[in-house]
Structure formats: structure tokens, C-alpha cells
Amino acid sequence: MDLGAGVRKALAKITGATLVDEKAIQALVKELQRVLISNDVNVQLVFELTKRIQDRAFKEKKAQSLNLREHIVKIVYDELVAILGESYEPPIKKQRIMMIGLFGSGKTTSIAKLAKFYQSKGLKVCAIACDIHRPAAIEQLQQITEQVHCGFYGEKGKSAEEIAAESRILEKKYDVLILDTAGRSAFDPDLASELKNLSSIFEPQETYLVVSADLGQVAGKQADQFRKAVGITGVIITKMDGSGKGGGALSAVHASRAKIAFITLGEKPDALESFDAKKFVSRLVGFPDLPTLLEKVQEISDEEAMQRVMEEGKLDYGTFLSQLRSMKKMGPMKQILQMLGMYDVPEELVGKSEQKLKQFEAAVLSMTPSERTKPDLMKNRSRQERVAQGAGLSLSDVRELVSNFERMNKMMKGLKGNRGLSKKFQRMLPQGFKF
Ligand SMILES: Nc1nc2c(ncn2[C@@H]2O[C@H](COP(=O)(O)OP(=O)(O)O)[C@@H](O)[C@H]2O)c(=O)[nH]1
Numbered sequence: 001m002d003l004g005a006g007v008r009k010a011l012a013k014i015t016g017a018t019l020v021d022e023k024a025i026q027a028l029v030k031e032l033q034r035v036l037i038s039n040d041v042n043v044q045l046v047f048e049l050t051k052r053i054q055d056r057a058f059k060e061k062k063a064q065s066l067n068l069r070e071h072i073v074k075i076v077y078d079e080l081v082a083i084l085g086e087s088y089e090p091p092i093k094k095q096r097i098m099m100i101g102l103f104g105s106g107k108t109t110s111i112a113k114l115a116k117f118y119q120s121k122g123l124k125v126c127a128i129a130c131d132i133h134r135p136a137a138i139e140q141l142q143q144i145t146e147q148v149h150c151g152f153y154g155e156k157g158k159s160a161e162e163i164a165a166e167s168r169i170l171e172k173k174y175d176v177l178i179l180d181t182a183g184r185s186a187f188d189p190d191l192a193s194e195l196k197n198l199s200s201i202f203e204p205q206e207t208y209l210v211v212s213a214d215l216g217q218v219a220g221k222q223a224d225q226f227r228k229a230v231g232i233t234g235v236i237i238t239k240m241d242g243s244g245k246g247g248g249a250l251s252a253v254h255a256s257r258a259k260i261a262f263i264t265l266g267e268k269p270d271a272l273e274s275f276d277a278k279k280f281v282s283r284l285v286g287f288p289d290l291p292t293l294l295e296k297v298q299e300i301s302d303e304e305a306m307q308r309v310m311e312e313g314k315l316d317y318g319t320f321l322s323q324l325r326s327m328k329k330m331g332p333m334k335q336i337l338q339m340l341g342m343y344d345v346p347e348e349l350v351g352k353s354e355q356k357l358k359q360f361e362a363a364v365l366s367m368t369p370s371e372r373t374k375p376d377l378m379k380n381r382s383r384q385e386r387v388a389q390g391a392g393l394s395l396s397d398v399r400e401l402v403s404n405f406e407r408m409n410k411m412m413k414g415l416k417g418n419r420g421l422s423k424k425f426q427r428m429l430p431q432g433f434k435f
């Protein structure tokens with residue numbers, strides 16, 4: 001399972017849970033551990049992350065605008081962002097860039113991507129071929145530069161040092177020079193000294209280490225080696241599209257204290273983006289930003305809760321709340337129900353204002369777990385009084401909630417027994433709802 005699907009599945013342990021309690025958090029944390037470890041995220045990192053989630057889930061004061069579910073989703077989001085890194089703003093200016101990395105990591109193809117990126121910012125780019133060990137490498141770079149229409153400089157028969165030195169004159173004509181270098185099958189002192197030498201000739205402002213996402217945790221070790229031996233200003237993690245270990249590579253590089261500059265997500269020249277952990281995690285969990293995420297989280301849990309109610313024909317206060325929210329989203333529920341011949345749906349339920357929903361929510365959140373799952377308990381007056389006090393509501397508000405609940409519950413039971421009506425109703429519900 002890829003990281004995104006795994007994280008979404010883990011989050012469902014909270015969004016789909018009737019009760020957000022210690023047990024639900026435990027389930028979330030377990031699933032998250034499983035998916036992160038299978039994405040090759042370092043075990044110790046995973047344990048630290050999940051411990052922080054557990055600690056924060058109940059101890060940290062939640063923002064007023066968030067309910068407990070959202071609070072926890074936000075914590076997971078925050079903690080994932082924290083282990084994956086920060087955001088990188090590539091300098092958009094005249095500069096020399098040197099690409100380093102092992103064989104097949106994606107140096108040459110990343111040059112085309114960077115060229116396209118800087119050209120789109122209005123800068124003129126020239127690629128310089130200093131990978132002279134493999135005869136085909138110069139040609140490969142030349143072909144790629146033709147595709148993206150940027151400049152190219154390189155000459156067979158010359159040494160890498162010569163080419164690097166000569167290339168400096170191209171600064172008169174181009175804004176961004178990107179130097180391709182030779183790799184090795186593994187890091188060794190010989191490679192380090194060759195790169196240091198080239199670096200002292202070319203004097204790059206940016207030295208990007210290119211590593212492949214399929215290295216997983218090993219990417220961190222590589223970043224560390226190159227950082228210490230040659231010096232790097234950032235890391236480009238390639239092949240994020242094809243690897244189940246992208247999370248491992250990102251977190252390990254971040255933990256090695258190197259900066260993640262870009263990621264690449266495909267072979268085409270436009271499959272490059274500057275790294276932004278927040279954006280990355282948002283996309284991972286399937287939503288473009290946190291507010292939408294939280295909204296979406298609510299919807300999913302409401303739908304799932306509603307579906308359970310439909311299947312079981314039985315409400316409790318947890319599902320009741322989800323149901324109210326779902327109904328609101330389905331639009332003019334009253335009309336739908338009236339078309340079905342159901343005129344006796346409590347008016348105040350159907351047209352519930354946001355305010356009323358908030359009150360109901362506060363009341364339900366003030367109930368004990370057993371009150372939520374055994375709604376009969378809430379017919380007891382002293383319980384109603386306690387809940388009213390806990391939620392900052394009047395007794396009559398709570399009594400209204402209880403009576404609406406009882407009517408709704410009856411209606412659900414009626415629907416369950418009436419197959420014709422159920423079918424009709426089913427057709428009008430959004431996809432995924434079942435009776
Ligand atoms: N799917 C995918 N393939 C990539 C990506 N980046 C590079 N590659 C492929 O990885 C292989 C090695 O890339 P290359 O740039 O030649 O590596 P170099 O030896 O470091 O110069 C090539 O087949 C590329 O097409 C990526 O982001 N996604």
C-alpha cells in the first residue's frame with residue numbers, strides 16, 4: 001500500500017470511529033506505525049512520531065474551532081509534516097548549480113527538469129556535460145537539452161575539469177549553468193575528491209545531491225556522506241512516483257539535516273516540484289490543504305456513521321450527530337422527505353441551524369461513552385441535567401435533543417421495516433449509502 005493510501009486508512013480509524021477514545025487513538029497509531037515502517041521510515045522515528053501523537057491527542061488543549069476528531073487529524077498532519085521536512089524556495093536568480101549523486105539516481109534527467117523550471121521563470125539555462133566517464137552520458141545530456149530547448153556545452157575528449165573551467169565563460173550568455181557530473185555505483189573517496197575538485201573549479205552556489213526515493217532510509221545515509229565529504233546545499237529526491245519508500249527517503253534525508261530541495265515525480269521534464277512538506281502531506285492524505293482536509297474528514301466519518309445507521313436501523317447519539325451533519329449537506333432534506341410522503345419529520349430537525357447543531361454537538365460530547373451508545377440512559381432527568389451543565393446548555397435544550405433523537409430513532413426503525421420506502425429513499429441518497 002502506498003504511503004497516501006496507508007495514511008488515509010490509518011486516519012479512518014479516527015474518522016470512522018463512533019467514539020474518539022484511547023482505543024481509537026491506539027488503533028490509529030498502530031496502523032500509522034505499520035504504514036510508515038512499510039514505507040521504510042526509520043523505526044525509531046516512527047515510534048517518536050506515534051508517541052508524540054498519543055501524548056498530544058489527549059493532553060494538548062485543542063483549538064476551539066476543532067472537534068476532537070479534527071484535533072487528532074491535525075496532530076497527525078502536523079507530526080507527519082515535522083518528520084518529512086520543511087519547504088524550499090529555490091532562488092530564482094543567476095546562479096551556477098552542480099548536480100552530484102550515484103549512477104542512475106536521476107542527475108541527468110533532473111537537469112532537464114530544472115532547466116524547464118528556471119526557463120519558466122524567465123531565466124536562460126545552459127547544461128554542462130562533465131560526466132565524461134561514460135561515453136553515452138554526454139550524448140544523453142545533449143539530447144535532453146534539445147527537448148527542453150536549453151543551451152548545452154560539452155566536448156568529447158576533454159577532461160571534466162577543462163569543461164567545467166571553460167563553461168564559466170557561458171555566464172555572459174546564460175543565467176543558470178547546471179553542471180552534470182559522473183556518479184559511481186557506490187560512494188567512495190575517489191568520487192568525493194573528483195567532485196571536490198570540480199566544485200573548486202566551477203564554484204557553484206547550489207550543489208544538489210540527487211538520490212532516488214527507492215533507497216528509502218539509505219537516502220539519509222547517502223545525504224550524510226555527501227554532505228560531509230563534498231558539501232551540498234540541497235537534495236533532490238527522484239522517482240517519488242514509483243516508489244513505496246518515498247516517505248522513508250524524505251524523512252531520513254530530513255533527519256540527516258540535509259535540506260530537501262526538490263522532488264521529481266516522473267520521467268517527463270515537468271515532473272519536478274520544489275519541496276513543501278505541508279503540501280506534500282496534504283496531498284498524501286488526499287486533500288489540498290488543511291481546512292479542506294478537516295472538512296473532508298468530517299464528511300467521511302459522517303457518511304460512514306450514516307451508513308452504519310442505515311444498515312442497522314439503529315441510532316445512538318454518536319451516529320445521530322453525524323446524521324444531522326450529513327442531512328445538512330444533502331441539501332433541502334425536508335423536500336426529499338416530503339416527496340417520500342414523510343411529513344412528520346421534526347421540522348426543527350430538518351432545518352437545524354448551525355447554532356442548533358453546535359448545541360447538539362456540545363451535548364453529545366458531554367455525554368459519557370455509555371450514554372452515547374445506550375441512548376435510553378439519556379431519558380433520565382439527572383443525566384440530562386448533568387449533560388446540560390457540562391455543555392453549557394439549558395435543561396430544555398437537552399430535552400429537545402433527546403426528544404428529537406427519539407423521534408429520529410423511531411423513524412429509522414420504520415424505514416428499516418419498509419422495504420419499498422427504503423428503496424425509494426436509497427435512490428435519492430448519495431452513492432455509497434445502503435439500506
Ligand atoms: N519514474 C521516474 N523515473 C525517473 C525519475 N527521475 C529519473 N528517472 C529515470 O531514472 C533513470 C536514470 O536517470 P538518469 O538521469 O540517467 O540518472 P543519472 O545516472 O544520475 O544521470 C532514467 O531512466 C530516468 O528516466 C522520476 O522522477 N520518475
Ligand SMILES: [Mg+2]
Pocket residue numbers: 107108109131137
Ligand atoms: Mg547521468
